[in-house]
Amino acid sequence: MKKPFQRKSKGNETKSKAEPKEQEKIEETSLVDSDYNRKKLFKKGVNLMADEKLEEAAVVFEQALRIDPNNVETLMKLGYARFHLDEHGEALKIYDRILDIDVTNPEAWNLKALVHYEQKNYAKALDAVEKAIESDPTYGMAWYNKACYLSLLNQVPESLEALKRSIEIDVKNARKSVRDKDFANVRIEEGYKRINEVVILESVRQGYHTLGAIVWTTFLDKADAENAINKLLEKGLIVQNEKRDGLSKIPIYDLAPDVAEKMGKEKKGLFGITRKRLPTPLKNLKELSHAIQSVKEAIEEEDVEKTEKVFEEFIDPTKSGEQMIEQFFEEHREIRLWKIRLKDKGQDYLIENKDKMLNLFDNIEVTITKKMRTQIS
Numbered sequence: 001m002k003k004p005f006q007r008k009s010k011g012n013e014t015k016s017k018a019e020p021k022e023q024e025k026i027e028e029t030s031l032v033d034s035d036y037n038r039k040k041l042f043k044k045g046v047n048l049m050a051d052e053k054l055e056e057a058a059v060v061f062e063q064a065l066r067i068d069p070n071n072v073e074t075l076m077k078l079g080y081a082r083f084h085l086d087e088h089g090e091a092l093k094i095y096d097r098i099l100d101i102d103v104t105n106p107e108a109w110n111l112k113a114l115v116h117y118e119q120k121n122y123a124k125a126l127d128a129v130e131k132a133i134e135s136d137p138t139y140g141m142a143w144y145n146k147a148c149y150l151s152l153l154n155q156v157p158e159s160l161e162a163l164k165r166s167i168e169i170d171v172k173n174a175r176k177s178v179r180d181k182d183f184a185n186v187r188i189e190e191g192y193k194r195i196n197e198v199v200i201l202e203s204v205r206q207g208y209h210t211l212g213a214i215v216w217t218t219f220l221d222k223a224d225a226e227n228a229i230n231k232l233l234e235k236g237l238i239v240q241n242e243k244r245d246g247l248s249k250i251p252i253y254d255l256a257p258d259v260a261e262k263m264g265k266e267k268k269g270l271f272g273i274t275r276k277r278l279p280t281p282l283k284n285l286k287e288l289s290h291a292i293q294s295v296k297e298a299i300e301e302e303d304v305e306k307t308e309k310v311f312e313e314f315i316d317p318t319k320s321g322e323q324m325i326e327q328f329f330e331e332h333r334e335i336r337l338w339k340i341r342l343k344d345k346g347q348d349y350l351i352e353n354k355d356k357m358l359n360l361f362d363n364i365e366v367t368i369t370k371k372m373r374t375q376i377s
Helices: 020-032 036-050 054-067 072-084 088-101 106-118 122-135 140-152 156-169 172-178 190-206 211-218 222-234 257-263 281-300 304-315 321-327 329-345 347-352 354-376
Strands: 238-245 248-255
Touching: 036 054, 036 072, 054 072, 072 088, 072 106, 088 106, 106 122, 106 140, 122 140, 140 156, 140 172, 156 172, 156 190, 172 190, 190 211, 190 222, 190 238, 190 248, 211 222, 211 248, 211 321, 222 238, 248 257, 281 304, 281 321, 281 354, 304 321, 304 329, 304 347, 321 329, 329 347, 329 354, 347 354
Parallel strands: none
Antiparallel strands: 238 248
């Protein structure tokens, strides 16, 4: 389960107490701002949810609601906690309370639909998610969920149309649908196969050029990826070249020039990634080596923000991400997982896994040093 809330890093705390004037401001705020205690409890509840202490979080949110029973923000989090505690009846009551306050709240309708989905009541889920879309026609996740419910109700053409609409709003929904079991009824449709082509195009645009890298980043089966690539080659949307890998050559794929211009190949894409020319093998190895020194230093300092930033060097395909996939496949996956966990759990997670992280980067460094010596010789 992906946690929607994140705790801030404990790092950079240089004062154990506020200065006298600051303390006076804090006390004044608590007296003047009638919502101060609710906000304090709300923040505490969010932090407990980030630690997956859902029952404790629910209690804290209930306390906050005693101060302001109609606060939608607090009700939303309480409903979410109840939902993940499998207290579906309670979650529905909470979402209905929100809708009594604001009947056009799209998030409440969408979350109510998810409760019905968990109860396998797909018709009710569809009805609720349609109200979410009526409230906000640009709500991409609601369109995606609608596509799921329609597929489960075996309304295949309608499901496919809803999925296409969700992808128009947010292309990431295409990749998400690849492994979603809810679309088992839809995957045989020719229209769905074209969604695979959208996923491949986006992957290539981000800078993933080899079949292995594309399969890894899109979660497509190799056969499906190859089929989509061939379709894109036939349509002239991508082009195939070759690059040398030792004594052999492997195919690489790039956007066709006119497609690259339309999609903004050199500009930041939907995922905020800028396409750059790949460096030479030796230069790339040196950049990896420098990144390893930086990340080891950040880990030793137990600096969460710095560590996350340097992790991106090993993940981003415009930096060393593609080379990591090709040469350090398992390590690349581990680093991606660490980056997610650091965002969720902060410094405690970094300290707990410090030795494991340093050991992994030590091993990568040894391999890179050997490769650099071979390249130089």
